[in-house]
Amino acid sequence: MDLENQKRVKEYAEQYGSENLVVLLGASEGEAAGLAAETVTAGDPTYAGPLAGVSLGLKVYHICEPEIKAEIDEAVYEEQVSMMEMVLDVEDIIKEMSAIREQYTKY
Amino acid sequence: MAILKDKKVVIIGDRDGIPGPAIADCAVTAGGEVVFSSTECFV
Amino acid sequence: MNRNAVIKGTGYVLVHGPDFVIHNGTTQTTERVVNPSSEYLTALPGHLRSYDKAVNYPPNQVYIGNLIPEDLAAYEFPWYDKEVPGAERYGRFGEIMPQDEFLGLVQACDVFDLVFLEKDFTAGVKEKLSAHPLLDDSILSRLKDGVSYEDIKSYVEEKHAEPLYNQGQLVGYVKQAHDIDASLSAHVLLENLVYKASGVLALLHLIKSSGSAKEDIDYVIDCSEEACGDMNQRGGGNFAKAEAEIAGLVNATGSDTRGFCAAPAHALIQAAALVKSGTYKNVVVFAGGTTAKLGMNGKDHVKKGLPILEDVIGGFGALIGENDGVSPEVNTDIAGRHKVGTGSSPQAVISSLVTEPLEKAGLKITDIGKYAAEMQNPDVTKPAGAGDVPEANYKMIAALGVKQGAIERSAIGDFVRDHGMPGWAPTQGHIPSGVPYLGFAAEDIISGKIERAMIIGKGSLFLGRMTNLFDGVSVVLQKNSGRRDGASVADLKEPAVRPVIGIAAEGSELGREVAYEGAALAERKGFKAIVIEGEDAHRKMEGMLGSGEIQAAVTMHYPFPIGVSTVGRVMTPARGKELYLATTTGASSANRVEGMVRNAIYGIIAAKASGVSKPTVGIANIDGARQTEKALLALKEGGYDINFALSQRADGGIVMRGNDLLTASADIMVMDPLTGNLMMKLFSAYTTGGSYESTGYGYGPGIGEGYDKLVLIVSRASGASVIAGAVEYADQLVKNHWKRIAKEEFEKAYKAGLKEILASVKTRTKDIDAGLPGDEVSSEAPEVPCKEIVTSEIHGIEVMDIEDAAACLWKQGIYAETGMGCTGPVVLVNEVNEAKSREILVKAGFIK
Numbered sequence: 001m002d003l004e005n006q007k008r009v010k011e012y013a014e015q016y017g018s019e020n021l022v023v024l025l026g027a028s029e030g031e032a033a034g035l036a037a038e039t040v041t042a043g044d045p046t047y048a049g050p051l052a053g054v055s056l057g058l059k060v061y062h063i064c065e066p067e068i069k070a071e072i073d074e075a076v077y078e079e080q081v082s083m084m085e086m087v088l089d090v091e092d093i094i095k096e097m098s099a100i101r102e103q104y105t106k107y
Numbered sequence: 108m109a110i111l112k113d114k115k116v117v118i119i120g121d122r123d124g125i126p127g128p129a130i131a132d133c134a135v136t137a138g139g140e141v142v143f144s145s146t147e148c149f150v
Numbered sequence: 151m152n153r154n155a156v157i158k159g160t161g162y163v164l165v166h167g168p169d170f171v172i173h174n175g176t177t178q179t180t181e182r183v184v185n186p187s188s189e190y191l192t193a194l195p196g197h198l199r200s201y202d203k204a205v206n207y208p209p210n211q212v213y214i215g216n217l218i219p220e221d222l223a224a225y226e227f228p229w230y231d232k233e234v235p236g237a238e239r240y241g242r243f244g245e246i247m248p249q250d251e252f253l254g255l256v257q258a259c260d261v262f263d264l265v266f267l268e269k270d271f272t273a274g275v276k277e278k279l280s281a282h283p284l285l286d287d288s289i290l291s292r293l294k295d296g297v298s299y300e301d302i303k304s305y306v307e308e309k310h311a312e313p314l315y316n317q318g319q320l321v322g323y324v325k326q327a328h329d330i331d332a333s334l335s336a337h338v339l340l341e342n343l344v345y346k347a348s349g350v351l352a353l354l355h356l357i358k359s360s361g362s363a364k365e366d367i368d369y370v371i372d373c374s375e376e377a378c379g380d381m382n383q384r385g386g387g388n389f390a391k392a393e394a395e396i397a398g399l400v401n402a403t404g405s406d407t408r409g410f411c412a413a414p415a416h417a418l419i420q421a422a423a424l425v426k427s428g429t430y431k432n433v434v435v436f437a438g439g440t441t442a443k444l445g446m447n448g449k450d451h452v453k454k455g456l457p458i459l460e461d462v463i464g465g466f467g468a469l470i471g472e473n474d475g476v477s478p479e480v481n482t483d484i485a486g487r488h489k490v491g492t493g494s495s496p497q498a499v500i501s502s503l504v505t506e507p508l509e510k511a512g513l514k515i516t517d518i519g520k521y522a523a524e525m526q527n528p529d530v531t532k533p534a535g536a537g538d539v540p541e542a543n544y545k546m547i548a549a550l551g552v553k554q555g556a557i558e559r560s561a562i563g564d565f566v567r568d569h570g571m572p573g574w575a576p577t578q579g580h581i582p583s584g585v586p587y588l589g590f591a592a593e594d595i596i597s598g599k600i601e602r603a604m605i606i607g608k609g610s611l612f613l614g615r616m617t618n619l620f621d622g623v624s625v626v627l628q629k630n631s632g633r634r635d636g637a638s639v640a641d642l643k644e645p646a647v648r649p650v651i652g653i654a655a656e657g658s659e660l661g662r663e664v665a666y667e668g669a670a671l672a673e674r675k676g677f678k679a680i681v682i683e684g685e686d687a688h689r690k691m692e693g694m695l696g697s698g699e700i701q702a703a704v705t706m707h708y709p710f711p712i713g714v715s716t717v718g719r720v721m722t723p724a725r726g727k728e729l730y731l732a733t734t735t736g737a738s739s740a741n742r743v744e745g746m747v748r749n750a751i752y753g754i755i756a757a758k759a760s761g762v763s764k765p766t767v768g769i770a771n772i773d774g775a776r777q778t779e780k781a782l783l784a785l786k787e788g789g790y791d792i793n794f795a796l797s798q799r800a801d802g803g804i805v806m807r808g809n810d811l812l813t814a815s816a817d818i819m820v821m822d823p824l825t826g827n828l829m830m831k832l833f834s835a836y837t838t839g840g841s842y843e844s845t846g847y848g849y850g851p852g853i854g855e856g857y858d859k860l861v862l863i864v865s866r867a868s869g870a871s872v873i874a875g876a877v878e879y880a881d882q883l884v885k886n887h888w889k890r891i892a893k894e895e896f897e898k899a900y901k902a903g904l905k906e907i908l909a910s911v912k913t914r915t916k917d918i919d920a921g922l923p924g925d926e927v928s929s930e931a932p933e934v935p936c937k938e939i940v941t942s943e944i945h946g947i948e949v950m951d952i953e954d955a956a957a958c959l960w961k962q963g964i965y966a967e968t969g970m971g972c973t974g975p976v977v978l979v980n981e982v983n984e985a986k987s988r989e990i991l992v993k994a995g996f997i998k
């Protein structure tokens with residue numbers, strides 16, 4: 001994940017409390033989603049950014065995951081995201097995201 | 108329990124997936140407060 | 151109206167830069183700051199490719215034109231371990247330059263005495279460069295003599311110079327141009343000089359491949375992502391002119407266009423517009439690349455044991471010139487743009503760039519042979535978690551097509567394969583953005599492989615931290631219509647667009663001459679018509695319509711699909727007034743009332759496209775008239791502007807009696823096609839006693855939703871004057887942009903609730919499950935069997951039952967299509983299935 005974005009995530013976690021923060025991702029595939037999710041839970045796996053060695057354990061989802069989709073206004077989701085459901089491998093993204101959450105999310 | 112309602116939401120969108128602003132539009136409808144939204148670009 | 155500009159040539163270059171990867175790529179320079187002793191930096195040098203490997207790499211061979219994109223698709227993915235046998239440095243579009251020669255070129259491009267190379271290294275490079283086919287003395291004489299190794303060391307270590315390496319050896323440096331100004335630091339200047347040199351190389355190859363003289367270039371547009379200037383004007387710019395200077399384009403000036411990865415597409419549209427407007431004759435769109443993005447995804451490549459694939463700097467150029475009657479056109483009338491208010495959702499982005507401009511031009515997404523959006527090499531992006539970028543773009547276009555009902559969801563894969571290509575361009579922002587395909591597109595369009603291509607540029611503006619907006623523009627390339635600019639005075643007198651109408655009237659009862667007489671008569675009236683002969687006249691005619699050789703056709707016995715019917719045009723006897731009969735052949739719907747409602751809209755389209763700005767509409771007093779009236783009133787209520795006519799008879803009303811037909815009380819008379827056909831013959835032949843149709847404009851154009859061919863019908867009894875009338879009718883429709891009018895009218899009708907209104911008038915007339923042996927009765931829509939060639943026509947089915955009859959056959963696993971034969975509606979099946987189909991249709995009560 002981009003270093004600046006890592007810095008921001010870290011700052012917001014300190015400011016609002018990790019339990020009050022949810023990270024939503026829009027990654028284009030499972031592996032990239034998993035890496036980003038790992039970064040905001042277990043810490044930056046590439047050891048390059050401010051989250052290296054920092055395990056925030058944040059709640060993190062991909063926007064295409066069913067539990068998130070269910071909370072969003074249907075018309076807005078349809079307009080903003082639905083087309084990409086046909087393009088992305090949503091199954092794979094769900095698999096990667098669930099695995100990371102099970103392992104590292106604290107909230 | 109709702110995931111997004113009354114939470115602070117940080118968005119890391121992707122230019123080749125779903126961009127930040129599109130996710131932000133969605134998140135507010137679920138009652139989340141978007142505190143940060145960005146879009147990454149891998150190419 | 152000026153003619154579209156054309157693509158007169160393209161050039162593509164790559165520069166191999168392994169030492170730049172290590173020392174100047176931002177992934178690596180960042181890592182050296184954050185984590186100087188990282189495993190990645192240690193492992194990196196072992197993953198760099200030799201020059202030969204970079205040359206042999208299949209995507210690189212495609213980039214310079216030695217392979218075509220289809221060849222790349224034939225290589226099994228991944229490609230990093232594949233090599234092209236006998237690969238060469240030079241291709242028909244350009245070359246892959248080795249790093250040492252390029253360092254020499256960088257020095258040749260330095261006009262401020264900032265680049266210094268070691269003595270022996272310089273001597274070697276000079277010798278190599280003197281063998282380069284495109285570098286003449288004007289460039290080679292710019293190389294300096296060279297400095298000592300000690301000098302280099304001291305500048306790098308003590309005077310903030312940026313080192314230059316080759317094969318791990320320190321061979322030179324770039325000096326800073328100012329002690330304090332960060333915009334003129336050695337780092338910035340190195341990037342800018344590398345950029346400039348690769349841009350110059352692209353220009354030189356473009357000039358060569360286009361066959362133009364350097365003196366002929368009027369204007370150059372640089373469209374990269376770099377910026378040059380000092381601290382008072384950090385992006386002051388004009389790389390373009392600086393590069394043109396070195397390349398020797400003495401008559402050119404230029405400017406820089408920026409917009410992240412979208413810049414080349416912006417520049418292409420600008421160049422085409424400058425040429426089309428007549429401001430300049432020859433405009434170059436070009437860009438080089440620089441070191442920043444080298445090894446950008448290197449960490450992932452090294453982690454996965456791959457070579458560093460981002461080891462080449464890319465450059466390209468395209469010459470946009472005046473229409474020469476041959477080269478592919480850049481049609482700036484079909485240009486999409488992502489607007490400030492478009493929004494960022496992928497569907498909004500793709501709509502604005504793809505479907506909106508196409509719809510405006512009356513084209514479907516499948517009318518574009520190939521799309522070129524972001525042609526990044528997936529070998530690079532996939533291991534880095536960014537997926538296959540070109541494929542994702544094609545899927546997005548297809549997915550939008552699905553959402554808009556243009557293609558089936560199950561056809562996404564086919565669409566991606568047929569309208570897409572594998573990516574082959576290096577990941578340097580603007581370099582892969584649509585333009586890598588320009589060279590192949592020009593070839594594919596000239597060879598007839600495709601008719602049109604769309605170049606799409608997309609830009610991530612948010613990276614500049616000035617806006618969260620995304621950006622993009624698109625433009626269509628198309629086959630040249632075959633006429634030249636600057637033609638003779640005689641040509642100039644002609645209107646810019648004079649439609650050519652084909653006449654395919656084989657099988658006329660009045661003999662073959664009638665078509666020629668009709669054409670001659672039309673010519674005398676100032677229209678252009680050509681006769682299409684032979685048994686396969688329909689096929690020829692369709693080919694000519696497809697290629698744009700003719701803009702409309704007049705013919706007979708033409709099978710229209712269900713949903714399309716023709717609007718005839720006659721001269722009424724009582725007032726000598728023109729009357730549109732909607733409709734005269736074809737079938738707008740299997741449902742009578744739905745058909746008549748649609749016919750009213752078709753009639754409005756035909757009348758408006760013939761220049762009747764506010765046509766009045768009446769409904770012939772036939773079966774279904776009252777229901778049609780109700781539906782049309784509801785449509786008007788919903789906001790669709792219909793001007794209803796009033797009957798001349800004392801009791802008035804929208805429904806027209808026979809007298810009204812004779813007086814043409816309405817401009818458009820709505821009726822079913824059989825009644826219309828009858829009326830047509832009466833109005834055309836009443837003065838001749840019947841066998842010869844002598845007056846009016848014929849049975850008219852086939853109109854239907856999304857139907858984009860302009861085919862007008864005459865009958866076997868239509869005389870020369872009617873054929874000439876049909877040519878005139880066609881000419882008007884073309885000149886008045888009938889396709890646009892049709893699209894607008896349908897849009898307005900749908901907005902007024904057409905869909906719901908039609909749903910309410912429709913009733914099924916037969917049960918498609920009736921009489922089927924042993925099957926459970928279900929009312930679900932049957933699955934369509936595999937498509938096959940259908941040549942056997944089954945006649946005798948009621949027009950209202952025709953769709954149900956086809957569905958009935960589908961249920962039995964027989965592929966069937968519906969259409970209008972010359973005697974009425976037909977179901978078409980493969981000849982081997984004809985007997986069985988008849989049996990099924992008899993059993994189900996569709997035929998006797």
